[in-house]
Amino acid sequence: MSARDQLLVVIDPVARRTDGESVRIAKDVLSAGAAVRLCLPDGPEDFAKALARRGARRLVVIGDDRALLRAVGVLHRERDLAGCVLSVVPVGASQTLARGLGVPVGAVAAARAVLEGAERRLDLLVDDSDGVVLGDLRIPPVGASAVGPRDSAVGASVRVPAGGFADGHAWLRTCQSFVRTLAARPSRPAAADGRSPARLRIEADGVMLVDLDQPVAGVHVSAGHGGFAQVEVRPTSVGAAAAPLRVRARTVTVSGADFRYRADAVVAGPVRTRTWTVHPKAWRLTLPR
Template sequence: MTASRSFLVLANSAAGSADDAAVDAALAVLRAGAEVEVVVPEGPEEIRTALRHAAGREVVVLGGDGSVHACVDALLHLGLLDATGPVSVVPLGTGNDLARGLGLPQDPEEAALVALQGVPQPMDLLLDDEGGIVVNVVHAGVGAEATAGAEEIKGALGTAGYALGAVRAGVSTTGWCLRVTVDDEVVHDGKEPLLMVTVGLGSSIGGGARAVPQAQQGDGVADVVLAAATGPVARAAFALQLRGGHHIGRKDVRTVRGRKVTVEAVDDDNAFRVNADGEVAGPMRSRTWTVLPQAWSCRVPAGAPAGA
């Protein structure tokens, strides 16, 4: 048959090569229904080069949240988010939180079939004041510290490594004095320390930890979770409750919603790290994120709930 569709496939070199069984399985499904070009970019510039030559083809990302982040970032800054149409994701990372939140299959063949048969889901973006983006969740404080802890053990434990990293970081830290402003209203003045500030378009981090369980992609606003669980027992309990999203019911946790969020350290001693879609940056004194409503789209299974 003559394929009527054409895909540019970006395969994450860190997640596997063209010989990897999962990659091969996904590509076999894609090639059965479309013309496919596979590119394995080694960095941001090679991603941009590949996307400049997408020529109207839909893009399929074989990788995790970081790979999707890099692809969408390049499309945004190249002005090609509309030109390439919906992005499809075959989740081959460790956490795959964006894919989980969208109801995408974790099986590579089933996910590749969604690229062929799925429907576009409007997706919001967060744009920060340094030009960076967030496609799923960004968090400051103990969550960012937990990522470093999880890196040491995730090879052996997979997504469970994040939970253990969160427990370890939660027990050891005393929090950060941060001023948080949402839509020009100060919602935390920084006089009391915060354990974690989370800004979510999607709901989970760290391979399924439901940090922002109420978030819905594509609704045009970000959900913000402020956790002030800074006592020794409270820190440990918060870290354990985070996995299932049960922390939201705690008295020392507050949730707000908005389209512009600023987090500021009250002084140099409270400079903080941020984790955006699994990538850690900082320490920094300030960062602002603004929602770009329905800036891109992602293919999801037909019949999936809107904003899943």
């Protein structure tokens, strides 16, 4: 029997408590198609030990987005992420991240994808404290109310093609001119949800996009763009969010007064500075063919 047909199935304790029926269905489907070894960790420490002892077996996590994040985080910190093909069967209240990555909805469909799917290499955002981001990073951490919908911005976006940072930074003059124009205007005292706009210094590949004198309504960073992160900064202007600045970069640094951020399903901080770096094709996830 090949290693592909031997699975270590780690069932997150939250999934066992919240939706035991979906867990049972997933186990039945997986057991019908492969040799399954079950592991029922009681907490994060047992979870990490189970991953370390998987041997040649393929790793399958049954759990919610936090269980998926925990698995990738443990493998990254153990410097074993590149050597592991990870599979996930989403079970639990939080499944947005897994679905966004392409994992099927429902225990049966997700379990069949584990057995019949193919691995896909995905980019990873890693911060300077060794934290990982699989999908989206947002500042402030509570999303749409502070940042606003994508189609609500006024004016045109500043778009920079991949590799723009190597072309003499010609694009930067456009961004800086745009931001100086906004900074010359009195900014609104509060964001749409009543909070004061954040004052942050935001740098992409070492080049400053926004400084502390220009309040911002929100920052959004996402991985998975061919080795680059997509960075969107929404400055504030009089009475409304201004047109967003959008660039692609390999590193993003945010600094300023203490701020919190939402990395996938987890709110972190407060911190005064944090740098995120794209690791291209750093991890492997089993997805439907």
